[in-house]
Amino acid sequence: MNNFIKFISMRAGNFSLALFIVMLCASISTMAQGDGARFYWKGFMGTNAVPVIVNSMGGNANPMDPSNTVIPGSEFSAAMSMAGYARMLPIGKRSALISVLVPMGRISGVASLDGIDFSATSRGFGDPMVQFSINVIGPKAIMNIPDILRYKPGFSLDILGSLAVPIGQYDNTIPINIGQNRWYGRIGIPIVWQIGQWIPGKRTTFEFLPAVWFFTDNKDFVGKTMSTKPKYQLEAHLTRDFMERMWGSFDVISYLGGKSTVDGVEGDALSNLGLGGTLGYQINENMQLTLSYNTTVNDNDAEDLKMDGFRITFLYGWHKLIEGMHRLKGNE
Amino acid sequence: MKYLLSFFLTGAMLFRGETKAQVREEAKAQTPEKRPNIVLILADDMGFSDMGMFGSEIRTPNLDSLAQSGVRFTNFYTCASSSPTRSMLLTGQDTHINGLGAMDEWTAPAQMGKEGYEGNLRTSLVTLPQLLKDAGYHTYMVGKWHLGKAPDKIPAARGFERDFTLLDGMGSYWDMTNMTALNHTSVFTEDGKYLTKLPKNYYATKTYTDKLISFIDKNHGDGKPFFAYVCHQAPHDPYHLPKDWRNRHVGEYDKGWDIVRQERLKKQKEFGIIPENTQLAERMWFVPDYSILAPATRAVLGRKMELYAGLIENMDYHIGRLIDHLKEIGEYENTIFIVFGDNGAEGNDLGAMIGGTPGTLNYLYFATKWSNTDLNAWGEPHSYVGYGPGWAQVSMTPFSQYKGWMAEGGIHNALVVSGPINKLPKGSINHGTMFVTDIMPTLLEVAGANYPETFNGKAQPKLTGKSWLPVLNGQAASPRTDEDYIAMEVFGNRALRQGDWKIRWEIKPIGKSDWELFNLAQDPGERNDLAAQYPDKLKEMLILWDKYVQENNVILPDRTLFETLEDQLPARVPVQDGYPPLNYIRQFIPPADMMAKPKKIKNN
Numbered sequence: 007m008n009n010f011i012k013f014i015s016m017r018a019g020n021f022s023l024a025l026f027i028v029m030l031c032a033s034i035s036t037m038a039q040g041d042g043a044r045f046y047w048k049g050f051m052g053t054n055a056v057p058v059i060v061n062s063m064g065g066n067a068n069p070m071d072p073s074n075t076v077i078p079g080s081e082f083s084a085a086m087s088m089a090g091y092a093r094m095l096p097i098g099k100r101s102a103l104i105s106v107l108v109p110m111g112r113i114s115g116v117a118s119l120d121g122i123d124f125s126a127t128s129r130g131f132g133d134p135m136v137q138f139s140i141n142v143i144g145p146k147a148i149m150n151i152p153d154i155l156r157y158k159p160g161f162s163l164d165i166l167g168s169l170a171v172p173i174g175q176y177d178n179t180i181p182i183n184i185g186q187n188r189w190y191g192r193i194g195i196p197i198v199w200q201i202g203q204w205i206p207g208k209r210t211t212f213e214f215l216p217a218v219w220f221f222t223d224n225k226d227f228v229g230k231t232m233s234t235k236p237k238y239q240l241e242a243h244l245t246r247d248f249m250e251r252m253w254g255s256f257d258v259i260s261y262l263g264g265k266s267t268v269d270g271v272e273g274d275a276l277s278n279l280g281l282g283g284t285l286g287y288q289i290n291e292n293m294q295l296t297l298s299y300n301t302t303v304n305d306n307d308a309e310d311l312k313m314d315g316f317r318i319t320f321l322y323g324w325h326k327l328i329e330g331m332h333r334l335k336g337n338e
Numbered sequence: 339m340k341y342l343l344s345f346f347l348t349g350a351m352l353f354r355g356e357t358k359a360q361v362r363e364e365a366k367a368q369t370p371e372k373r374p375n376i377v378l379i380l381a382d383d384m385g386f387s388d389m390g391m392f393g394s395e396i397r398t399p400n401l402d403s404l405a406q407s408g409v410r411f412t413n414f415y416t417c418a419s420s421s422p423t424r425s426m427l428l429t430g431q432d433t434h435i436n437g438l439g440a441m442d443e444w445t446a447p448a449q450m451g452k453e454g455y456e457g458n459l460r461t462s463l464v465t466l467p468q469l470l471k472d473a474g475y476h477t478y479m480v481g482k483w484h485l486g487k488a489p490d491k492i493p494a495a496r497g498f499e500r501d502f503t504l505l506d507g508m509g510s511y512w513d514m515t516n517m518t519a520l521n522h523t524s525v526f527t528e529d530g531k532y533l534t535k536l537p538k539n540y541y542a543t544k545t546y547t548d549k550l551i552s553f554i555d556k557n558h559g560d561g562k563p564f565f566a567y568v569c570h571q572a573p574h575d576p577y578h579l580p581k582d583w584r585n586r587h588v589g590e591y592d593k594g595w596d597i598v599r600q601e602r603l604k605k606q607k608e609f610g611i612i613p614e615n616t617q618l619a620e621r622m623w624f625v626p627d628y629s630i631l632a633p634a635t636r637a638v639l640g641r642k643m644e645l646y647a648g649l650i651e652n653m654d655y656h657i658g659r660l661i662d663h664l665k666e667i668g669e670y671e672n673t674i675f676i677v678f679g680d681n682g683a684e685g686n687d688l689g690a691m692i693g694g695t696p697g698t699l700n701y702l703y704f705a706t707k708w709s710n711t712d713l714n715a716w717g718e719p720h721s722y723v724g725y726g727p728g729w730a731q732v733s734m735t736p737f738s739q740y741k742g743w744m745a746e747g748g749i750h751n752a753l754v755v756s757g758p759i760n761k762l763p764k765g766s767i768n769h770g771t772m773f774v775t776d777i778m779p780t781l782l783e784v785a786g787a788n789y790p791e792t793f794n795g796k797a798q799p800k801l802t803g804k805s806w807l808p809v810l811n812g813q814a815a816s817p818r819t820d821e822d823y824i825a826m827e828v829f830g831n832r833a834l835r836q837g838d839w840k841i842r843w844e845i846k847p848i849g850k851s852d853w854e855l856f857n858l859a860q861d862p863g864e865r866n867d868l869a870a871q872y873p874d875k876l877k878e879m880l881i882l883w884d885k886y887v888q889e890n891n892v893i894l895p896d897r898t899l900f901e902t903l904e905d906q907l908p909a910r911v912p913v914q915d916g917y918p919p920l921n922y923i924r925q926f927i928p929p930a931d932m933m934a935k936p937k938k939i940k941n942n
Contacts, residue, residue: 020579151634155641155713203581205715250712 007319041215042298043243043255043284046164046196048141048157050148051096055323057107059088065302065313070113070184072170072236073221074276075266078308082182084315086111086132086223101147102140108132109174115182124182130175132184137194151327158204159211163198166217178226180213188224188232192217194239207249207277215241219264230269237264237276241283251289257282257300261311276312278302291328294321366370373474373563375664375673376781379657380427380567381650382420382482382508382574384752385683385733388650392752393606393735395590395598396647400658401754404675406765408756409810412611413649414772415835416681418741418748421457423482423680423774424569428465428496430789431780433828434890436463438485443507444829446895454891457762458486459496464793466778468497470565473787478515478553479503479544481569487525494530500556502549503527504571508688510540511571511578512719517692519703535641541580542571547656551663552809558667565781567630570824572653573646575684575724577717582662583648584717591640594628595728598643602735604788608769612736612862619738619863620913622685622848627676630921639857642725643732645717672783674757676777682748685730685740689722694779699725738864742899743849744833744842745864749826759784761811768809770816771835773824775803783807804869825886830898834883841879845900847910853880 063069064083067076090107109132116125141147148154149199174185195218201210221234239263245255258281265275282300289295301314356451361403381620387393391405416423417433425431425438433439434454440446442457449455459465467477484507485491493501509516509524514536516524526533528549534601550566557564572579591598599618606612621627628636687694694703710720717723730740731747739745751774782789783805790798804817818824823836830841838859845851855869855876869876886892916922 151632152589152637153590155634155637157713203714203718205710205718206712208715 014141022335040239040257040259040280040300041196042296042317043213043245043298044211044253044256044286046139046162046198046213046215048101048145048148048162049094049323050151050154050325050328051094051101052327053094053323053325055092055321058320058322059086059107060318061086061088061111061315062317063313063315065311065315067311067313068113068115068182069313069315070109070218071186072190073237073266074261074311074313075232075234075264075273076276076309076311077181080115080117082113082115082117084111084113096147096149097140099146102138102139105137106134107137108134109184111184113182113184117181124180126180126182126187127175127203128175128180129181130184132174133170133172135168135170135191137166137168137269139164144198146235159198159200161200162198166192166194166196168192168194177230181228185222187219188220188222190219192219193241194218207247207254209245209247211243211245213241213243213245215239227268232266233329234266235263235275238262240333245284247302251287252283253286255284255286257284257298258316259300274309276311277304279304280313292323294323296320296321321323343832344739355897357799367654371787372561372672375563375669375891376470376475376564376565376784377454377660377673377675378427378567378777378781379665379675379677380424380481381567381677381679382569382571383681383684384573384650384679385730385735385740386679386737386750386752387602387606387735388679388683388751389754391609392611392755393609395601395625396650397586399769400654400661401677403661404677404756405754406674408754409766409768410611410673410761411753411755411768411772412677412815413458413769414751414753414774415749415824415826416678416751416774417826417828418681418744418831418833420482420498420574420680422826422828424483424485426774427777428459428467429550430464430466430775430803431799432465432775433804434825434892435799437459439827439891439893440895441507441828441937444895444899446830446897448896449818449893451556452893454893455893458488458491461495462489462794462796464790464798465497467493467565467567467792469782469789470785471499473782473785474562475785476557476562476563476564477505477567478550479567479569480506480550480553481542481567482571482574483569487818492527492530496525501527502529502530504547508574508576510576510719512540512835515707517688517708519699522703522707524586530823542578543653546570547659550660554663554669555667558669560863563672563785565785568657570648571655573649575643575651575688576722577645577648577724578719579645579652579717579719581717583652584645584646586651587647589637589640591643591729592633592636594631594636594640595625595643595732597734599735602732604798606736613859615860616736616861617861617865619745620865622727622731622739623911624907625726625731625743625915627921628728639726639728641713641716642723643729645723646725646729646733648717650936672758674759675754676752678774679751682737682739682741682743682750683730683733684724685727686742687724687726689724690841693714693722710877715886736863742829742831744826744831744844746858746862747832749833753804755810759807759810764903768815770809770814771818771822771824771837772806772816773803775801776806777803779803816860823882823886825883827892827894830895830899831900832883834879834886836879836882839875839879841869841876841883845898845903847904847907848900855879 066080069084088107088109094103094104112129113126141164153156169191172187174188176183176185179221197214199212217239219237224232243255243257247253260279261276263275266273280300280302284298286296296319298317302311304311390398390402401836416617421441422433425436431437437456437460440449445457471477477499479493479501482504487505493503505525514524516522607614647834659924664673693700695701708722711720715721734747739747744838779801820837825834834841838857840856840858841853844852854867856864
C-alpha cells in the first residue's frame with residue numbers, strides 16, 4: 007500500500023499549491039481603506055480563519071467611525087489592531103462566509119466641535135462587527151479538494167450584509183471613541199471578475215464592491231444627537247499575481263453621501279476618492295500576509311475627508327481535512 | 339502496373355526532349371487515372387484504442403471517417419519506440435540494419451560504433467520518399483523526424499522535397515524549448531534550412547497542418563501526385579494544447595482507468611475489433627485500483643487523461659482540416675490515407691526520468707523551463723504533463739504494458755488505410771498480421787516504383803516487408819503466411835510473432851528477464867505465459883529468433899534504459915480484483931429493528 011501511495015504522490019504531481027485554504031478574509035471595512043483586494047475569493051468550505059489586523063491611520067475623521075464624519079481642523083491618529091474569526095460554509099450549493107471582527111486599540115486626536123476643543127485618547131474594544139456573505143453568481147461552493155483544483159472564479163458575485171453591535175467602549179464626553187454608540191451596517195455586492203487564466207503566478211482579477219452603509223442615530227454624541235444618512239461605498243481593485251505566492255493590487259475607493267447632522271447642524275456629505283496599493287504574500291498553506299497603504303486624494307478643502315493609513319493583515323486559516331493530511335505526512 | 343507504365347512513358351518522352359508541360363498533357367491524355375496521393379499520418383505515442391473506431395470515448399470524427407471509408411487493421415505492429423519505428427517505415431529495413439539498432443539517447447556501450455547502431459538513419463540506405471520522388475511524386479514532410487540532425491541526415495537530404503520538421507524526438511508544442519540542460523533547444527528545419535526561430539503563432543499540430551496545406555497548394559495542378567508524411571507530435575508528452583481543447587472532458591475520467599478500460603473493451607467487442615472472449619490484460623501491479631484513490635487524486639490523475647483526450651481531439655481536428663482541404667481542391671478521392679501510432683502509448687514518466695533528480699543539471703533545467711506545474715497551467719508552455727502507466731494501459735486496451743516494452747501494449751497499434759487502393763467494403767476490419775516495414779513495399783507498388791539493388795553505389799539489403807495490396811484488393815486475408823514471422827528488439831526487450839504465437843523477452847520486473855510464450859489468438863492480453871506448458875513451441879520459436887538475430891546483426895545492449903527499474907518499482911505481485919478485501923469492505927449496517935441505545939448500569 008505504501009508503494010501505491012508513493013506512486014500516486016509521484017504521479018499526481020505537485021498540486022499542493024492549489025490547496026491554499028486561506029482564501030478568505032474577514033471584513034475590516036470600518037476604515038476608509040475598505041475591505042481590500044482578494045477579500046471575496048472563495049475557499050474550501052469548512053475553512054476557519056483568524057485574521058489579525060494592525061492599522062496605523064490618521065486624518066480629519068475618526069477612523070473608527072464608519073460614517074467618516076469629517077471634523078474640519080481635527081487631527082486624529084489611531085493605532086489599532088483587530089482580531090476575529092471567520093468560517094466558510096455552504097448554503098445550498100453556494101459558498102457563504104460568516105465572520106466576526108472585534109477592533110481594539112487606541113485613538114488619539116485633537117478636534118474642535120462647537121467651539122470646544124477636545125484633545126483626547128480613547129482605548130479599549132470597539133464595536134464587534136458581524137458579517138455574512140453568500141455567493142449568488144459564480145462557481146458552486148468548494149466542497150472537496152477536486153473542487154479546489156477546478157476552482158476558477160470566472161465572474162463571481164456575492165451579496166453581503168454587515169452589522170456592528172454597539173457594545174464597544176464609548177465615552178459620551180468626548181467625540182473621539184472606539185465604540186460608536188449606535189447600530190450600523192451595510193449591504194453590498196462584492197464582485198470578483200477573473201481576467202485571463204487561473205494559474206498561480208498569473209492570476210489577474212478585477213474586483214468591485216459597491217455597498218451602502220446605514221446608521222442609526224447616536225443619541226449621546228457629546229450630549230447631542232448625531233444622525234447620518236446612508237453612505238455609498240465603491241471599492242475597486244485590479245489585482246495581479248507577481249509570483250505564485252506574491253501578489254499586488256491597485257486599490258481605489260470612493261465614498262459618497264453619509265452626511266451627518268449633529269443636533270440639526272448639518273455637516274458635508276462625503277465625496278472622496280482614495281487610492282492605494284496592496285502587497286500580499288502567501289506564506290504557506292495556512293498563512294497569508296498583506297500590507298497595504300491607502301490615502302485620500304481629493305482632499306484640499308477643509309471639509310474634505312483626509313485620511314491615510316497603513317494596514318498589515320495576518321491571516322491564519324485551517325481546515326480539519328488539510329490538517330489531517332499534514333499529520334499523516336508528518337508521520338511518514 | 340498501369341502506374342509503372344505511366345512512369346516509364348513519361349521518362350521516355352522527357353528523354354525525347356519534349357517540354358515538361360507537353361509531357362504532362364500527354365501523360366494526362368494517356369493515363370486514365372492519376373497515381374494516387376499518399377498521406378501517411380503518424381500519431382506520436384497514440385494508443386491502440388484511442389481512436390473512436392477502435393473503441394475510444396475520445397472524439398475523433400475525422401479519423402473515424404477515414405476508418406469508415408477504409409479498413410481498420412487490428413493486428414498491426416510497430417517497434418516499441420519512436421525512432422526505430424520511423425526508421426523501419428522509411429527504409430523498409432529492420433532497425434539493426436537501418437541504424438536504429440539503438441536509439442541515440444540510449445545506445446549501449448556494446449553497440450557503440452557498430453554499423454546499424456548509429457542512432458540515426460544510415461545514409462547508405464535508400465528511403466521511401468527518395469524513391470517516391472524519383473518516381474515522380476512530390477514528397478512533403480511535416481512534424482517530428484527523430485532520425486538525425488546533421489545536414490546529410492535531415493529530411494531534405496533523405497528524399498523530402500519540402501519539409502517543416504522538428505528534428506528532435508520531443509519538446510514543447512509551443513516553442514523551441516527542449517528537454518535537457520545540454521539539449522535545451524529544439525532544432526527545426528524548413529526546406530532543408532535550420533530555423534533560427536519559429537513562425538508566429540506556432541503551435542505544433544496547427545503549424546504542421548498549415549505548412550503541409552501550403553506545400554500541397556504550391557504544386558497543386560502540376561499533375562504530379564504527392565506523398566505527405568505527417569508526423570504529428572501529438573499526443574506525445576508533454577501534453578501541450580490550446581485552451582479551447584483542455585476542458586472538453588472535465589471530470590469524465592475521475593471514474594478511473596479500470597472503468598474506462600472496461601468501457602473501451604466493450605466497444606471493441608461490439609465493433610468486432612477483438613474477439614468476443616478477449617480478457618483485459620492484468621492491470622500493472624504498481625498501478626493502483628482507482629476505486630481506492632481519494633477524490634483529489636482521482637481528479638488530478640483524471641485531469642491528465644482529460645488533456646490527453648483533448649490533445650488527440652485537437653489533432654483530429656487538424657487532420658479534418660487537411661481532409662477538408664483535399665476535398666476542396668478535388669484531391670481527396672484520389673488520396674490514400676494511412677494512419678497509425680508509432681509505438682505503444684507512453685506509460686513511462688519521461689519528465690521524471692529526465693528532470694526528476696534534485697542536484698542534477700537537468701533538475702535545474704526543469705526548474706527553469708518545465709516547472710509550470712499548477713493544475714490550471716497544464717497545457718501551457720513550460721508545463722509538463724504525461725499521464726503515466728494507468729492511463730497508458732487504457733490507451734492500449736485490451737493489451738498489457740506500454741511503450742518501450744514488448745507486450746502487445748508496446749508494439750501493437752491501430753492502423754487505418756483508406757482511399758483508392760482499398761477495394762474492400764468500406765468500414766472493413768482486417769485481422770491479418772501487418773508490420774511497419776510493409777509500408778515501403780506497399781507504397782512503392784502503389785507508385786509504380788522499384789526498389790533498387792544499389793543506391794549511391796551501395797548495395798541495398800532486400801526488403802523484408804510484405805505489400806498490403808493483395809489484402810486491400812481482397813485477394814488475401816493477411817500479407818503473411820503461417821510461416822512468416824516478424825521480430826524486433828529495442829532496449830534489450832525482444833519479441834517475435836509467428837501466426838498466433840508470440841515469444842517475448844523483457845527485463846525484470848516488467849518482464850521476467852526470460853523468454854515467455856503466448857498464444858495471442860486465445861490470450862491477446864498476454865495473461866498466461868505458456869513457456870513451461872509448450873516447451874517445444876518455445877524452442878521452435880527461439881530458433882526463428884536466432885535466425886532473426888543472425889540475419890539482422892542484432893547486438894543486445896549491455897546497458898539499458900530500464901536497468902534500474904527493478905529497484906524503483908514495488909515487488910511484483912499478482913493483481914486480482916477485490917484483493918485485499920480490506921479495501922472494499924463497507925460499513926456494516928444492522929437491521930433497524932435490532933438497533934438500541936445502551937442500557938444504563940445501575941449505581942453508575
